[in-house]
Amino acid sequence: MNTFFNGRETWLHKINPSLKLFTITCLFIFAITIHQLNLMVAFSSVVLLLFLFGTGHSLKHILLFSLPFILIFVSTSSSMILFGKGVTTLFKWGYVHITEESLLRGIHLGFRALTFAMLGLIFALTTKPVKLFYSLMQQLKLPSKYAYSFMAAIRLIPVMIEEFHTIRNAQKVRGAKRSGKIIEKIHRMHALAIPLLSQSIRRAFRIAVAMEAKRFDSTKKRTFYYHVGFTKFDFIFLSYFILMIALSYKFSTYFPLLPDTDVRFSND
Amino acid sequence: MSRGLKLTDILVTIVISIGFGILYKIWGPLYYAVKPLGLHIDQLIYGMWFMAATVAFLIIRKPGVALLAEIAASSGEFLMGSEFGLEVLLYGVVQGLFAEGAIAAFRYKRFDLVVVSLAGISSCVGSLIMDFYKGYIGDLTTWNLTLFIALRIIGSILFTGLFAVSLVKALEATGVTKLVRPSSKEDYEALNQ
Numbered sequence: 221m222n223t224f225f226n227g228r229e230t231w232l233h234k235i236n237p238s239l240k241l242f243t244i245t246c247l248f249i250f251a252i253t254i255h256q257l258n259l260m261v262a263f264s265s266v267v268l269l270l271f272l273f274g275t276g277h278s279l280k281h282i283l284l285f286s287l288p289f290i291l292i293f294v295s296t297s298s299s300m301i302l303f304g305k306g307v308t309t310l311f312k313w314g315y316v317h318i319t320e321e322s323l324l325r326g327i328h329l330g331f332r333a334l335t336f337a338m339l340g341l342i343f344a345l346t347t348k349p350v351k352l353f354y355s356l357m358q359q360l361k362l363p364s365k366y367a368y369s370f371m372a373a374i375r376l377i378p379v380m381i382e383e384f385h386t387i388r389n390a391q392k393v394r395g396a397k398r399s400g401k402i403i404e405k406i407h408r409m410h411a412l413a414i415p416l417l418s419q420s421i422r423r424a425f426r427i428a429v430a431m432e433a434k435r436f437d438s439t440k441k442r443t444f445y446y447h448v449g450f451t452k453f454d455f456i457f458l459s460y461f462i463l464m465i466a467l468s469y470k471f472s473t474y475f476p477l478l479p480d481t482d483v484r485f486s487n488d
Numbered sequence: 489m490s491r492g493l494k495l496t497d498i499l500v501t502i503v504i505s506i507g508f509g510i511l512y513k514i515w516g517p518l519y520y521a522v523k524p525l526g527l528h529i530d531q532l533i534y535g536m537w538f539m540a541a542t543v544a545f546l547i548i549r550k551p552g553v554a555l556l557a558e559i560a561a562s563s564g565e566f567l568m569g570s571e572f573g574l575e576v577l578l579y580g581v582v583q584g585l586f587a588e589g590a591i592a593a594f595r596y597k598r599f600d601l602v603v604v605s606l607a608g609i610s611s612c613v614g615s616l617i618m619d620f621y622k623g624y625i626g627d628l629t630t631w632n633l634t635l636f637i638a639l640r641i642i643g644s645i646l647f648t649g650l651f652a653v654s655l656v657k658a659l660e661a662t663g664v665t666k667l668v669r670p671s672s673k674e675d676y677e678a679l680n681q
Binding site: 248288299317332333338341345347352376377416417418423427428436485 | 502574654664
């Protein structure tokens, strides 16, 4: 869901959302079983390829989305690089102890975080929430009262953001200070959060009463406005990953770019 | 009384949680901006991610709310395009399950600081288990790992315990919680007079 930039529709948009979610969950689990840096780098590039060219957004937008990735890479890898276990010392200064093992492990973690971020963004950029919840209802039998509540709540996001601005402006008009001590900051957070939360609860309650009156919580067999099924693109999506993962195995075995060791620490 | 959550409970929980989801999305950049400092200062603010579960539970006070809240908050964050990607959704499910477990241990009968703090610590344990596999935190040097865990637990108690309770107390004062809580024994007695 991204309302700021609207890209083209691509084949990734046409994949069944439940299947897409299931696939990237499997890829997540697969990624945390990778302990070889070479394979991790190869797998990251498989995802990168799809992220760069698959989402239907221009490269400029994709680069813009990727800006936080640099921070993620640095922040995820740094504490492991600086404080991880290891034997072969590269650098030591006070508490900081960089070893070859911790360096490799840190970089590995950085790539892992990058992969998860890209997978998540691929999903978010190519999936309409409404289609996702319709698909969850039809394919995974999610009870309709949950699905419709989710859809209603997502529709309320813009209203909540608008209300947030209204409350803040009202506070500004009344002379609320911007800076201050931590205690004052907490008070100001409260002054913002309480009206925002209480109004949201009241609104949600009103909507829920209306939805119950219209039998949205009915457990009888429903009909659906949107029918979400499977297409050939689902098959292409699955084969892409199966094929490319097989390729990355081969590639990382025959052309290891980096030291080929298990990044986990072992005592032997 | 019917079993399970009614549509009203579900919608209110999800709306509160999606609100937290927006907050989490803003919280992310703050988190990884303080993270490279290295000494795990970031772990102090990690507890924010467990807060949706306890706040929603304190407001609605029904079984299942904590789990639903944590899942809804994380899926909100996920669908808005979180920098952490799919990770948030899976962590959300695990943290929600652990929080729910802690609350269920008190048979959903206690709504005080101790219970929600324990729920927070429980979520914290859940997230640590995930980090053990995903982030290799077991491979940090011992002093560093201890600091990491200690700061995260302190943060959990701070956010899911203290902040959540004070937030809900303030909400109770506005009267809005009466809309969504199950009617208590006193309410029925009031009708009998």
